[in-house]
Amino acid sequence: MPHVSSMPANLITSPHCHADQLGLPMPDDVHAVSACLPLWQHNIGYEEGDASVHDRLQAAYPRFCFHPxxxxxxxxxxxxxxxRGLPFVSRRSAQRAADFVQHATGEVAELVAFDGHQACGVVVGSDQFKTLKQYWQHAGENVSSRVAQQLLAGHSTACSDTAVRTVVRERVAAFQNVEPNHVFLYPSGMxxxxxxWRTVQALRPGSTCQFGFPYVDTLKIQQRFPDASHTFLPVGGPSDLKLLEAQCEVQPPTAVICEAPTNPLLVTPDLRRLRELADQHDFLLIVDDTLTACGNLNTTALADIAVTSLTKYFSGYGNVLAGAMTINPNGRHAARLLELVRSAFEETLSDVDVEVLANNSRDMPERVATINSNAAALADFLRSHASVQSVYYPSADDANYTAIQAANGGYGGLISIVLRKPETTTPPFFDGLEVCKGPNLGTNFTLCCPYTILAHYDELDFVETCGVSRWLLRISVGVEPIGELRSRFERALNGIMLHT
Structure with missing residues (x-):
């Protein structure tokens, strides 16, 4: 029998982590953006399309699965x-999806308007639906569950310039240290x-360089979008910097795209050197700062464009998707970038989602401070445990991190680990761990997932050549009392001693 509760679950005190909780939404909300995958085998089954897993899902990350x-x-x-078709946030976004399908398959998609609404559907033959779903996942221009709910009920789905939207832009601008008119909101981080990426191509069409191992869809945009070309430097360390320097002497990229820190290895690239190279060779620097957790690092001052998933630490409650793009006002191309963004921009983050985002983000500074403290303490504990082989987490020894660390900034809330003898210890450890288990990060409740399995199941051998173990577990630390959190991990680690 599925787990049944008459009251919303408190995932801080009662995490979804047991086999009978498979598929439950996290948080306990119809608009949750994650679902419980409590056992290692559930994650394998999810990736392999096992109906016994998929049929239990009451929610899922909305770019990867379709909300009911x-x-x-x-x-x-x-x-x-x-x-078959999918609903996108606007006619322009739907046209981009149709163009993607035609570029990849040669087939022409049909656009279907939702009368009186900004959203627009794209319909394709069943053979092309897989390609349409790729665009849905990569570009993140998707109708949200709340907008779908409004459309089904015949209610307004406005994306208007409300006072609440202004508040959200002001809060983003505050941790980015810019004016709000340099911040643009989107329906997801992707x-x-x-x-x-489109702005860069409008300014200066050409090949981009992905510096460091990125979140999966950032790389897919550079690989699969029409007219995309790229080079990939997967480690993002000193040797890759030398390769980039050599490339710049021959043909500089139009832009370098990186994360700071990276997901999931938490490596911080040398942004100061990348900025020097960008100025010397006149390329743009795009930094995804999501894992800085809203202000632990001063990354925007070194970037031309900063992109942030507001779904994560800014929202913190796991029940709304949103993203932001910030233009550095002091960048050498700032005026032209702003002109290009404003000429193409349309408000596509719905008013109903903005309301939730504004409410969730009210406690962001205090919540992130607690997460910073908890993650640092948990990382120290994991480093000291004999069953843990590797802990990936920024530290005071990381010169690239500390050089751009904000005053009073911490080290963020994400930790990745690999256990000793991982092929035998990782599944039982994961199964026994008493924290919420599923995709997403940045929530107020702790989450753990087998990141490489979920993000790269079809390319495990390739990502291991990039230094990312298939057995890697990613931990997004929440606001639970640190003593309780440490005890949960200690019990799970002690439970695998027979396997080491």
Whole structure:
């Protein structure tokens, strides 16, 4: 029997982590952006399309799976016979999805308007639906579950310039140290990344360079979007810097894209040197600062464009998708970048989602401070445990991190670990760990997931050549009392002693 509760679950005190909680939403909210995958084998089954896993999902990360309300919307307005469709946030975003399908398959997609609404559907033949879903995942320009709910009910789905939207922009501007008119909101973090990529191509078409191992869809944009070309320097360390320097002497990229720190290895690239190279060779520097956790690092001053998933630490409660793109006002191309962004920009983060984002982010500074403290203490504990082989977490020994650390900034809330004898110890450790288990990060409740399995299941051998173990576990630390959190990890580690 599925786990049943008459009251919303408190995931801080009662995490979703047991086999009978498979598929439960995290948080306990119809609009949750994660679902519980409590056992190692559940994650394998999820990736392999096992119906016994997928049929239990009451939620999922919305770019990877379709929310039940989105499915209802597609069934009512878009799906017919062997034709299937997906709803996008605007006609322009739908046209980009259609262009992606035509570029990849040669087939022409159909655009279907939702009368009186900004959202627009894209319908393709069943053979092309997999490609349409790729764009949905990579670009993140998706109708949210709340917008789907409004459309199904015949209610307004406005994206208007409300006072609440201004508050959200002001809060983002505050941790980015810019004026609010340099901040642009999007329906997801990946939508902000995709917009940054389009802006770069509008300014200066050409090949980009991915510096350091990135989140999966950032690389896919550079690989799969029409007219995309790229070079990939997966480690992002000193040797890759030398390779980039050599490349710049021959043909500089139009832009370098990096994360600070990276996901999941938490490596901070030498942003100061990248900025020097950008100025010397006149390329743009795009920094995804999501894992700085809203202000632990001063990254925007070194970037031309900063992109942030507001779904994560800014929201912190796991029930809304959003993103932001920030233009550094002091960048050498700032005026032209602002002109290009404003000419193409449309508000696509719905008013109903902005309201939730504003409410969630009110306690962001205090919440992030607690997460910083907890993560540092948990990382110290994990480093000291005999069953843990590797701990990936920024520290005071990381010169690239500390050089750009904000005053009173911490080290963020993400930790990745690899256990000793991981092929035998990782599954039982994961199964026994008493924290919420599923994708997403930055929530007020601790989350753990087998990151490489979920993000790179079809390319495990390749990512291991980039230094990312298939057995890596990613931990997003929450605000639980640190003593309780440490005890949960200690119990799970002690439970695998027979396997080491």
């Amino acid at each position: 309300l989105v499915n209802q919307l597609a069934d009512r307005f878009l799906n017919s016979g062997n034709r 939508a902000a990344v995709a917009s940054a």
